[in-house]
Amino acid sequence: xxxxxxxxxxxxxxxxxxxxxxxxxxxxxxxxxxxxxxxxxxxxxxxxxxxxxxxxxxxxxxxxxxxxxxxxxxxxxxxxxxxxxxxxxxxxxxxxxxxxxxxxxxxxxxxxxxxxxxxxxxxxxxxxxxxxxxxxxxxxxxxxxxxxxxxxxxxxxxxxxxxxxxxxxxxxxxxxxxxxxxxxxxxxxxxxxxxxxxxxxxxxxxxxxxxxxxxxxxxxxxxxxxxxxxxxxxxxxxxxxxxxxxxxxxxxxxxxxxxxxxxxxxxxxxxxxxxxxxxxxxxxxxxxxxxxxxxxxxxxxxxxxxxxxxxxxxxxxxxxxxxxxxxxxxxxxxxxxxxxxxxxxxxxxxxxxxxxxxxxxxxxxxxxxxxxxxxxxxxxxxxxxxxxxxxxxxxxxxxxxxxxxxxxxxxxxxxxxxxxxxxxxxxxxxxxxxxxxxxxxxxxxxxxxxxxxxxxxxxxxxxxxxxxxxxxxxxxxxxxxxxxxxxxxxxxxxxxxxxxxxxxxxxxxxxxxxxxxxxxxxxxxxxxxxxxxxxxxxxxxxxxxxxxxxxxxxxxxxxxxxxxxxxxxxxxxxxxxxxxxxxxxxxxxxx
Amino acid sequence: xxxxxxxxxxxxxxxxxxxxxxxxxxxxxxxxxxxxxxxxxxxxxxxxxxxxxxxxxxxxxxxxxxxxxxxxxxxxxxxxxxxxxxxxxxxxxxxxxxxxxxxxxxxxxxxxxxxxxxxxxxxxxxxxxxxxxxxxxxxxxxxxxxxxxxxxxxxxxxxxxxxxxxxxxxxxxxxxxxxxxxxxxxxxxxxxxxxxxxxxxxxxxxxxxxxxxxxxxxxxxxxxxxxxxxxxxxxxxxxxxxxxxxxxxxxxxxxxxxxxxxxxxxxxxxxxxxxxxxxxxxxxxxxxxxxxxxxxxxxxxxxxxxxxxxxxxxxxxxxxxxxxxxxxxxxxxxxxxxxxxxx
Numbered sequence: 001x002x003x004x005x006x007x008x009x010x011x012x013x014x015x016x017x018x019x020x021x022x023x024x025x026x027x028x029x030x031x032x033x034x035x036x037x038x039x040x041x042x043x044x045x046x047x048x049x050x051x052x053x054x055x056x057x058x059x060x061x062x063x064x065x066x067x068x069x070x071x072x073x074x075x076x077x078x079x080x081x082x083x084x085x086x087x088x089x090x091x092x093x094x095x096x097x098x099x100x101x102x103x104x105x106x107x108x109x110x111x112x113x114x115x116x117x118x119x120x121x122x123x124x125x126x127x128x129x130x131x132x133x134x135x136x137x138x139x140x141x142x143x144x145x146x147x148x149x150x151x152x153x154x155x156x157x158x159x160x161x162x163x164x165x166x167x168x169x170x171x172x173x174x175x176x177x178x179x180x181x182x183x184x185x186x187x188x189x190x191x192x193x194x195x196x197x198x199x200x201x202x203x204x205x206x207x208x209x210x211x212x213x214x215x216x217x218x219x220x221x222x223x224x225x226x227x228x229x230x231x232x233x234x235x236x237x238x239x240x241x242x243x244x245x246x247x248x249x250x251x252x253x254x255x256x257x258x259x260x261x262x263x264x265x266x267x268x269x270x271x272x273x274x275x276x277x278x279x280x281x282x283x284x285x286x287x288x289x290x291x292x293x294x295x296x297x298x299x300x301x302x303x304x305x306x307x308x309x310x311x312x313x314x315x316x317x318x319x320x321x322x323x324x325x326x327x328x329x330x331x332x333x334x335x336x337x338x339x340x341x342x343x344x345x346x347x348x349x350x351x352x353x354x355x356x357x358x359x360x361x362x363x364x365x366x367x368x369x370x371x372x373x374x375x376x377x378x379x380x381x382x383x384x385x386x387x388x389x390x391x392x393x394x395x396x397x398x399x400x401x402x403x404x405x406x407x408x409x410x411x412x413x414x415x416x417x418x419x420x421x422x423x424x425x426x427x428x429x430x431x432x433x434x435x436x437x438x439x440x441x442x443x444x445x446x447x448x449x450x451x452x453x454x455x456x457x458x459x460x461x462x463x464x465x466x467x468x469x470x471x472x473x474x475x476x477x478x479x480x481x482x483x484x485x486x487x488x489x490x491x492x493x494x495x496x497x498x499x500x501x502x503x504x505x506x507x508x509x510x511x512x513x514x515x516x517x518x519x520x521x522x523x524x525x526x527x528x529x530x531x532x533x534x535x536x537x538x539x540x541x542x543x544x545x546x547x548x549x550x551x552x553x554x555x556x557x558x559x560x561x562x563x564x565x566x567x568x569x570x571x572x573x574x575x576x577x578x579x580x581x582x583x584x585x586x587x588x589x590x591x
Numbered sequence: 592x593x594x595x596x597x598x599x600x601x602x603x604x605x606x607x608x609x610x611x612x613x614x615x616x617x618x619x620x621x622x623x624x625x626x627x628x629x630x631x632x633x634x635x636x637x638x639x640x641x642x643x644x645x646x647x648x649x650x651x652x653x654x655x656x657x658x659x660x661x662x663x664x665x666x667x668x669x670x671x672x673x674x675x676x677x678x679x680x681x682x683x684x685x686x687x688x689x690x691x692x693x694x695x696x697x698x699x700x701x702x703x704x705x706x707x708x709x710x711x712x713x714x715x716x717x718x719x720x721x722x723x724x725x726x727x728x729x730x731x732x733x734x735x736x737x738x739x740x741x742x743x744x745x746x747x748x749x750x751x752x753x754x755x756x757x758x759x760x761x762x763x764x765x766x767x768x769x770x771x772x773x774x775x776x777x778x779x780x781x782x783x784x785x786x787x788x789x790x791x792x793x794x795x796x797x798x799x800x801x802x803x804x805x806x807x808x809x810x811x812x813x814x815x816x817x818x819x820x821x822x823x824x825x826x827x828x829x830x831x832x833x834x835x836x837x838x839x840x841x842x843x844x845x846x847x848x849x850x851x852x853x854x855x856x857x858x859x860x861x862x863x864x865x866x867x868x869x870x871x872x873x874x875x876x877x878x879x880x881x882x883x884x885x886x887x888x889x890x891x892x893x894x895x896x897x898x899x900x901x902x903x904x905x906x907x908x909x910x911x912x913x914x915x916x917x918x919x920x921x922x923x924x925x926x927x928x929x930x931x932x933x934x
Contacts, residue, residue, distance in 0.1 A: 029783045034781070037781055039780045039781060045892075047885055047889050048775065048776065048875065048876070048878075048879035048880060048881055048885055049881045049885060049886075049889075051691075051692065051889075052692055052695065054695075055694075055695070060693065060694070061638060061656070061660070061693065062638050062689075062690070062693035062694075138655075138656075138659040139655040139656045139659060140656050140659040140663070145655065145656065202693070202694040204694065204695075223783070223784075225703075225784070226703060226704075226881050227776065227777050227778065227881050228780060228781070230781070230783075252781075254781045256776070259879045260876075260879075263775055263776075266762075266766065266767070266774040267774075267780070270770070270774070272779065272780055273780060448891075448892055449632070452632055452637065456636075491653065491654065492636050492639075492653060493653075
């Protein structure tokens with residue numbers, strides 16, 4: 001009996017070992033020293049495994065190429081959100097037509113796919129036409145409906161020139177689909193392979209035997225499993241051959257699941273990883289820095305220990321719920337006066353954040369708009385914490401303070417669960433307590449269903465960021481508050497205020513026809529729109545958003561920082577594949 | 592009935608048991624189909640909203656895309672049709688396509704995660720069963736070494752602590768303080784999987800703490816239940832007879848006491864194997880272990896009907912088939928059951 005048990009035990013373990021190895025890799029892989037290997041964390045939504053490791057199709061809706069596959073691909077242009085600089089890559093330049101109805105892109109000579117075929121205008125046109133066809137039909141590919149809405153047709157002028165004819169005048173178009181940053185930009189596919197793909201929506205674009213995916217990037221996957229994706233540098237990368245850039249020093253990229261905050265910190269402390277995904281706890285980042293002197297952040301060891309992201313956080317009201325007490329503007333304003341932003345930042349961030357009454361991040365191109373409109377914030381007292389004003393407004397709205405310290409009308413208090421995005425739980429609890437102290441029956445709610453609830457409009461109020469907002473001029477954030485972007489309850493949206501105003505519709509329509517660099521023309525329209533927005537107390541902006549990304553200098557230096565802000569440090573945060581720019585700039589710490 | 596053989600009623604008993612197994616699998620599979628659909632969340636919308644929202648898009652055409660994917664997954668069909676297709680596919684072991692990992696097959700995902708869970712939890716469960724049962728039996732055996740009784744309070748304390756808390760404690764001690772063991776994952780980042788001793792060692796090192804947390808938390812449960820059974824068994828007439836016959840202590844211990852006391856333990860062991868699929872969700876989460884528990888957790892987060900069905904269906908089959916086999920071989924393990932069954 002004893003020997004039988006041991007035999008069974010051995011059998012189970014051996015079978016498991018064989019199965020693990022057989023699922024992990026199918027080819028032999030060369031040795032690369034640790035000091036030439038970049039271990040980064042790929043998007044895994046908190047799981048200890050990478051999502052869809054054998055799917056490199058960016059356009060597949062469940063595909064997640066931030067797991068590491070993004071390093072196969074390159075955009076026409078990168079963008080530096082800190083400086084506003086457009087960084088040409090596969091293309092050299094673009095120009096808008098005078099009437100802003102088309103854009104002509106000039107591709108870089110010498111760019112090649114990893115199988116040696118030239119990357120040219122036919123590939124760009126093919127990608128566009130594939131998305132146009134899908135977007136006008138089933139629409140089941142990422143970005144296809146967006147492309148079909150914004151683009152009319154694409155013309156190949158010559159092998160290095162392609163003209164994109166737009167559906168209407170749009171001077172911002174290049175920043176939506178030609179330049180890759182945050183969530184914007186397209187990923188190009190090789191026509192010579194994809195033309196034979198029967199269903200591009202379900203195509204996985206990964207086959208080690210066929211050498212797929214074929215990309216133009218400097219790295220190529222040699223192994224992909226849920227535990228890690230390994231990409232080795234292609235010494236025949238076109239960029240070096242064409243004299244565009246030197247071959248990157250990073251010889252191997254190992255992309256591992258980001259898993260959770262604690263695991264990220266442990267891997268960094270033990271020098272097992274070189275860069276994390278964005279972490280949600282400043283205290284944890286601080287402790288990790290204290291335990292490993294080789295770790296740094298965008299702001300070094302100084303607060304806020306990270307870089308500003310594009311989605312400032314806010315307390316939202318759901319304007320689509322008709323019988324909500326928040327339909328009364330006085331109640332919304334009372335809530336705004338009840339919020340003490342500085343206290344939230346002191347408690348949740350140890351002071352390492354910035355109070356923000358605006359729905360905009362403080363990026364240089366946007367700051368000038370906000371600075372020129374400070375009087376509007378003051379006029380509406382939008383940054384003020386004043387509980388006396390809260391009381392006055394609630395009484396004016398017909399509420400009375402109950403013995404329980406709650407504002408009530410006909411026995412009903414004002415509030416309910418505040419559904420909170422998982423990354424914002426820290427500020428959520430403080431906001432809720434401030435609201436309770438001010439007489440609102442707020443409850444903190446952060447469950448796996450919270451995100452769905454407020455995306456679907458089932459929550460009365462909620463805490464979230466401004467996903468898809470402005471980066472270089474104020475239009476994109478204001479578009480969130482236009483009628484076409486207000487979804488009915490039950491339809492999922494990231495624009496969770498579900499509020500619009502006819503005047504803002506008009507102003508945004510006008511602003512969209514003005515090129516983004518025309519500050520003087522946009523400013524008066526912006527001021528008019530923000531006067532309405534603050535006056536209507538659409539939401540309560542709270543603070544800036546920061547990406548807290550520890551980076552390890554044991555093996556690599558020249559990480560992005562405040563002094564050298566060439567790109568955001570979070571390699572795998574952005575669906576545009578923006579992060580693939582970073583490894584090109586790393587310098588080995590050890591010779 | 593001949594000694595060691597089966598009676599005339601045996602084929603009918605086997606048929607009945609197999610029929611019962613089919614009924615249990617059908618009922619459980621039906622529940623498995625219905626329960627995730629009770630939520631008002633739509634997994635396709637979840638995946639699409641996530642994909643579109645992260646791309647900074649303006650959510651254009653979301654209804655159109657949802658409709659296209661619902662058609663792909665047959666979710667535009669009436670529920671009864673979906674049910675029959677689901678059960679028919681399950682009978683053929685076709686678990687369908689995952690929504691959240693589209694277009695990956697559920698069976699591929701499950702088979703990829705299963706070896707990790709088998710290696711970790713199969714081994715840990717077997718080890719804790721063997722050690723716990725032996726320890727529980729020995730602590731009440733009169734001629735066993737006295738020091739064994741010291742373990743009783745220790746394992747009782749450990750049994751009262753959830754294994755994920757023990758896991759956290761182990762990480763702090765052995766990974767953070769002593770830096771002896773890796774804090775998580777299946778193997779170290781950058782390790783190339785292969786049929787080598789070094790890779791086997793990697794897997795072993797990474798499984799040590801998660802396995803130890805399960806072991807430490809469950810040894811006590813095995814030991815306590817075995818201890819109770821051994822106390823009962825020692826008062827039986829056959830034990831007195833064995834002693835009167837002058838049989839050696841070890842022979843009375845293993846052949847008379849343990850063999851009679853162990854039967855309920857084996858039933859529990861079979862049920863414990865169900866945990867290989869689901870019970871280790873927390874351990875796998877804490878140690879970042881890429882097993883089935885993690886896969887099921889991810890499926891539940893986005894209500895991926897097909898992936899949930901696949902993971903839970905595996906659990907149903909594992910437990911159902913194991914219990915049926917156990918039921919059929921019980922008469923071989925315990926002669927008393929054979930006597931009751933066949934008279």
